Amino acid sequence: MDHITFLVAVVIVTALAFDFTNGFHDTANAMATSIATGALAPRTAVLISGVLNVVGAFLSTEVAKTISGGIVDDTLVTPGMIFAGLVGAILWNLLTWLLGLPSSSSHALFGGLIGAVWVGAGSHGVNFDKVVEKVLVPAVASPVVAGAAALLATYLAYRLTDRARKDSVTKGFRIGQIASASLVSLAHGTNDAQKTMGVITLTLISAGALGHNAGPPLWVIASAGIAIGLGTYLGGWRIIRTMGKGLTEIQSPQGFAAETASTAVILTSAHLGFALSTTQVASGSILGAGLGRRLAEVRWGVAGRMAVAWLITLPAAALVGGLAASVVQSGGDLGTAVVALVGAALATGIVVVSRRNPVHAHNVNDTHEVTIRTEPPAKVGTAA
16 A cells, blocks of 8 residues: 555656646747737746646636546556656657647647556557547647637738727737737646646546546645646747747737637637647647738748647657556566656756757747748738
């Protein structure tokens, strides 16, 4: 029992570490466009986002229940499998952060768990029907819906303000962006913090500390909210640069449209218990906002690389999670220690490499340093 208790504690700490990486990895979802347009100063933006992520964590638990009792069979899962899955998710988050790629932290988590449970308990330990319904379908639909909504909103924004003074329009939409970006942060906390709540709840269920189909206790909700809020405050500057400056040049009306569309899609999905990727939603909204302005600059090469990252995130994290689970399962305590040490060493190496080309609040809007971009932008659009 002492060993189980210790392992459960290790898994909970690892889950909160993932939640922390989720925060700084996904700060761009809420604040990239507001920072890019100058609506908010970088440090102010991440502070607001961090606080509202914590608040958002308390608004719903439907997504947490989807994870703790939906995508995997909680009667077959062990804390060791969950630990292995979290290692895969954390390493993928850090790698894509290093590359400045706004991949899905959510799909990294799902992939790591699926791979670990598949190896540890067999394919029957994964509820593939729920994976399709609650993960894959929203993954395809949500960026399309968000992009279409942002495109339409951008078109209307420019049409309705066509004869107004440009400086007045810019100022007005920048003020609006403070509210819309704040709502995205609130929505992000509502959706993404719940994923870690679900993982911790699943761990407690697997250890017998909670009954099957139990919801997350209050301390789990609070700790997950604080962890994602702290990660958000640190600011994932590399990904903020990519989404704010690397995908398309964003003006304040576009930023407002993108943020409003993202908020609507994320909050609706959280209410329905869909564990979607907020990164994909925000990216789809930004792309839609770019297409909605006449002669906008959309960098399709960047969009293509982002799409590739989306496609390989779940299987890549599943592969790492599966490998980690095989080591944990065959090696017991020693295997768990080996996975922890190797994971920590790889994570440290990624952070050290990132120091060679630092991105921070002072250079996040330097467009000439957006290394992910390799071709000149194409001019497209529909609105005046």
